[in-house]
Amino acid sequence: MNQEDINKIYDLLKISFVGKKITTSLLISITPKLIIAIQKLGLPQKLTGQEKKQIFIDIVLRIINDSSEDMNKEEREELILFANMTLPFIVDGMVFAFKSDYFITLKENAKKCCFKK
Numbered sequence: 001m002n003q004e005d006i007n008k009i010y011d012l013l014k015i016s017f018v019g020k021k022i023t024t025s026l027l028i029s030i031t032p033k034l035i036i037a038i039q040k041l042g043l044p045q046k047l048t049g050q051e052k053k054q055i056f057i058d059i060v061l062r063i064i065n066d067s068s069e070d071m072n073k074e075e076r077e078e079l080i081l082f083a084n085m086t087l088p089f090i091v092d093g094m095v096f097a098f099k100s101d102y103f104i105t106l107k108e109n110a111k112k113c114c115f116k117k
Contacts, residue, residue, distance in 0.1 A: 009037045010059055022067045024082050027060060028090060034059060035094055053091055057083060 016030045038052050038059075047055075060083045068076050 005041045006055060006059060009034065009041065010062060012037060013059070013063070017063060017067070021070060022064060022079060024079065024086075027063070027079070027083065027087065031056075031087065031090060032094060035091060035098070049095070053088055056091055057087065060087060 013030055013034060016033065017026055020026060034056055038055055061080065064076060064079045064083060071079070
């Protein structure tokens with residue numbers, strides 16, 4: 001994945017955060033879109049999961065840095081820490097959910113358990 005591809009993803013995501021205060025909640029809310037965009041652009045190059053995750057983190061850090069004028073130093077540092085320490089685990093969980101039938105199985109079990117006639 002080259003810088004041009006990363007810029008395309010960033011530009012597509014800009015719509016999700018322009019005019020909004022960057023918060024951990026906002027970063028989590030754009031995570032699925034970002035994962036899918038990286039997955040779509042990363043497939044031709046056969047990037048590893050770790051490489052895709054690093055691209056994800058780089059884009060999130062760019063979002064934080066480009067919006068840093070709207071926050072104080074402490075808020076910016078907290079978001080950077082969140083992006084580096086917490087978001088990778090959230091990404092892993094979302095990727096697991098995307099790849100597995102976890103939600104389908106959960107929905108089917110809920111029907112069996114809770115919606116019996």
